[in-house]
Amino acid sequence: SLFGFNSGAALATVVGVLIEVPVMLLVVNIVNRSKGWYERA
Template structure:
């Protein structure tokens, strides 16, 4: 949560758009549970408590990450929104 919060908050002063800030913060805050499961099984064995604890950790990550996505969507308006540039339709070569 700390890494997510720091990354998400730092994204605002450096003028990242929401489309860049949200995935950056979620990826930065994501723990690499898959690697932890593989290491625990390799080091301690499949029937160890460490392997069980890392598998349960993966299961708790899903609701937590869904909460972070919800939080990002609720705070979308706080971020820099670049002005879109539209082409002028009066340019030569445009036919109706």
């Protein structure tokens, strides 16, 4: 089936979301922590 778990597109979507969300949160966290550096510079 097109949207089955054997489908490469479905697998890529699930893996992409699982990887993308923590990475985005990590980037936002780093940017928020380093905001003071930009303001001091």
